[in-house]
Amino acid sequence: MRILAIESSCDETAAAVIKDGREIVSSVVATQIEEHKLYGGVVPEIASRRHCESICAVVAEALERAGMKNTELDAIGVTYAPGLIGALLVGVNYAKSLAFGLGKPLIPVHHIRGHIAANYLAHPELEPPYMCLVVSGGHTHIVEVLDYTEFRVIGRTIDDAAGECFDKAARAMGFPYPGGKYIDEASKLGDSRKYNLPKPHTQNPYDFSFSGLKTAVINLIHNAEQKGEQINVNDLATTFQHTVCRILEDKFLTAAHEKGYKKIALAGGVAANSGLREGLEDKALEYGMEFFVPPLALCGDNAAMIGAQAFYEYQKGHIANENLNAYATMSLDKVRY
Ligand code: KG4
């Protein structure tokens, strides 16, 4: 089964053709990051406009690279939640028109389910059940993947997402948006023992809290500025990354161990972080667990992951009609169409 998938939930316009949920036939991502960088973050109105301008060309390119005509497709998959509402609506309306014009099924896909499914494209042997840590710009979840379309969120951030915390700390350190990858690079050059950052506590041991950590970084920098002291950015970035990664790893591994999982996976934009990838790989080995993570190109937003999840949603009969709407927020274990 060949599915054309469309993703437009934030600042990437993407389209992909995916075979049977596991094989990338083609994948195209048009990023808007350079433009949003000027404003220090994603400007929703600009994002929507750029999606409108790019979507036809991006889909055409995905079909051309796949060597297919749209009439040869079996279904259309699309991200319909969560995300920026104006951005989502561009993809949803395009997908709706295409699906009904072609007379093909329309499959709505939850963005975070897509991030998790990126693992299926890289690891043919991976099957549920397993436990997944989802870390992106907007989400930080510990998820039990009970089946391909059955999820239970057992832990989540009670304030900022991990990626958001990376980006805000990076901004305070003087890096451009989105700063996660700059902190990652700087962390290879510094010393993690030069600064002290707090590890916040939460009532539910599987929940996360990152706003205190973000504020601690901002305060540390302001205090130094007021005293006329120089901050060593590499050391601070290293300490910060080390702290975030240890928090994520400790909670995730404890949860997986307590729930008896022998397979664990990582997903979302922050899954590109080198410290987190290495840390989880080492810890999984210690606990005797198998560890799965997508390649870097599939960690950030893309449509290939949406096509992978769309295949499994289709198997379960999750098909939408012309009334499909987009939703800015929606929990991945309580989806609605
Ligand atoms: O999944 P994603 O592409 O978009 C959302 O769905 O939110 O995630 C983007 C987030 C940003 O916060 C970005 O800074 C972060 O992923 N990110 C990283 C790295 N690469 C991207 N964070 C830490 N280390 C990285 N290497």
Ligand code: ZN
């Ligand atoms: Zn994402």
